[in-house]
Amino acid sequence: MICQLLRLVLTALSLFTCASVFAQNASTDAFNLDGEWKFYWQELLSDTTELSKYEAVNMQVPDDWYDNHPFEREGYGTYYRQIKVTPNQRGLGIYIPHLFSSYKLIVNGEVLYESGKVGRSREEYTPYREPVVIHLPRSTTGELDIFVQSANFDHLNSGMFYSLVVGDYYDLQKALNSQQNVSVFLAGGFFITGILLLVFSLVYRQLEVQIPFYAIVSLSLMYRMVGSSPYPLHAMLDDYNFFLAIRLEYLTVYTSALFGGLMIFSLFPKQTIKPLNYIFYAVSVIGIAGVFLLPPIMFTSLLKYYMYVVLVYMLLFIYTIAKAKYDDEPTSGYLIAAMGAVFVWLSFQMINFLNVGHIPFGVNIVLISLIILLCNLALLKTFLEKINRSKLTEAEVEFQRSRQIMLSLISHEIKMPVAKLQMNMEMMKMSKNSPEKFWAIKDKLVDTSYEAVDSIKLMLNDFLYFMSGDQKVEDDLNVQDLQEYLQNNWKLPVELSSNIPTNKSFSTSRVTLRYILNTLVGNAIKYSRDEDRKPEFVISSQENRIILELKDFGIGIDKDRVKLMGQKQTKVTNNSEISGMGFYLANELSTKLKHSIWVTSRGSEGTSIFLAFDLHD
Secondary structure (H helix, E strand, O other): OHHHHHHHHHHHHHOHHHHOOOOOOOOOOOEEOOEEEEEEEOOOOOOHHHHHHOOOEEEEEOOOOOOOOOOOOOEEEEEEEEEEOOOOOOOEEEEEOOOOOEEEEEEOOEEEEEEOEOOOOOOOOEOOOOOEEEEOOOOOOOEEEEEEEEEEOOOOOOOOOOOOEEEEHHHHHHHHHHHHHHHHHHHHHHHHHHHHHHHHHHHOHHHOOHHHHHHHHHHHHHHHHHHOOOOHHHHHOOOOOHHHHHHHHHHHHHHHHHHHHHHHHHHOOOOOOHHHHHHHHHHHHHHHHHHHHOOHHHHHHHHHHHHHHHHHHHHHHHHHHHHHHHOOOOOOHHHHHHHHHHHHHHHHHHHHHHOOOOOOHHHHHHHHHHHHHHHHHHHHHHHHHHHHHHHHHHHHHHHHHHHHHHHHHHHHHOHHHHHHHHHHHHHHHHOOOOHHHHHHHHHHHHHHHHHHHHHHHHHHHHHHHHHHOOOOOOEEEOHHHHHHHHHHHOOOOEEEOOOOOOOOEEEEOHHHHHHHHHHHHHHHHHOOOOOOOOOEEEEEEEOOEEEEEEEEOOOOOOHHHHHHOOOOOOOOOOOOHHHOHHHHHHHHHHHHOOOEEEEEEOHHHOEEEEEEEEEEO
């Protein structure tokens, strides 16, 4: 995904020249139609012969028609301006971003284009927005009389709020296409990011809150790239419904900000200021409700105030992330840089939105590309760090669980040797005044005491080794190595099955494996009678595994008890040593080495314990 984003940024930068076109066009003759136009309020004019009949005002373009004039926001009117061009110049065009609601372009008395339908009332007109490049007719006199009829009943802005550009038609058209293509390309990046993160959130449940929040932010920005200036979606869809388009365009502003805030606040709950969080949520939800419930002319008027709020909260987000980094929370400097880039981008959006300046389209593209790259790098690093910390926490919990179980098992197992020692001490105390009794039992006292102390020492050694964390996979053994290893450490028969792969090996730890097998062999011998056959090893293969079986021919284990062995809730009984500390130790150490262990009862014929090792080349 990172490589894809890097390619995205490089592609966006390569298209920078042709994308930021209208302010610096390939045609040196291109010029903006800024400055004074004649404006006829509440009139729809199309011919110069009509102009003397009506009173005009000098209207500054670009601007709203109600700024610095006593006109209402809702209404209609006609802009007029005459421009000089080279007589009979071919291939001349005019670029019109849009006039927010509807307009009609008339040049030298000829209707060249109509966006929506201009009307004198809300009922008569049809709003529509789409940037276009229109081919201008030749002029034998070198003069073009340009009329722009405009009507607005549904938007904050009225009239020619943005600059119109005259220049080479093909250069202007290429520039517009480049802008729209780059916007679609970036929208694809946001779309892929959003979809991938939604899927990612289903895999890593511990991040299910933050990842979907960021996915929704990405999908909201995806629509912003295609559903707002330069409106590539409108160019792809004929007669895209104005009211649906404008509601979605404004809705995605609120949703991207809201879920971005939710993501930051949920990522760093300790560093956030709860009352400020709730204020942000409330304002965002009110804005979303306004998009659904209010007419466009009202909710478009409210957006600029919300953008001021978002700019303030962007500084709060930066402070929150910086504080989290200072507090050693899982975060990234990339995220701070990303929030800084978003702050700059929003500031530029405000400049364009309020028409207090013009930010080139190429700068906007570079900023968005930078935001995509930084956000994905930052969140990838943050989420991976959270996953690692979560796994470390789970490992710590598992370690504590294992320690508690081992301590519980030792406390149970140690009762028997301690009881023997205590009984021996009582017998010695009772025979203190009867030397003949002491001499009669002294050998038994010494032997049983030695066995008890030896048992306690073995338990403590096993426990200390288990808790040491030294059980690391560091040795490679093949079948021949395993056979020699068994013969050198335990004087038991080793049977080798046929068709065992000799060119493959498995990874283990010789020391830990000795601990495991010492425990298992000790139990096998312990529960074998003198008249029984000695335990034996059998080495076989199964699929891509080596199976080591330790067979004893002793008293056997009840099948119901076998099913409980290795479970966390296993109850240890005095006559079932193998299901107590010994088997637990062997099972846990095998798990650490990624070996599998299980037990099979052969009834009165004895018990088999299996160890499985995964082979590799």
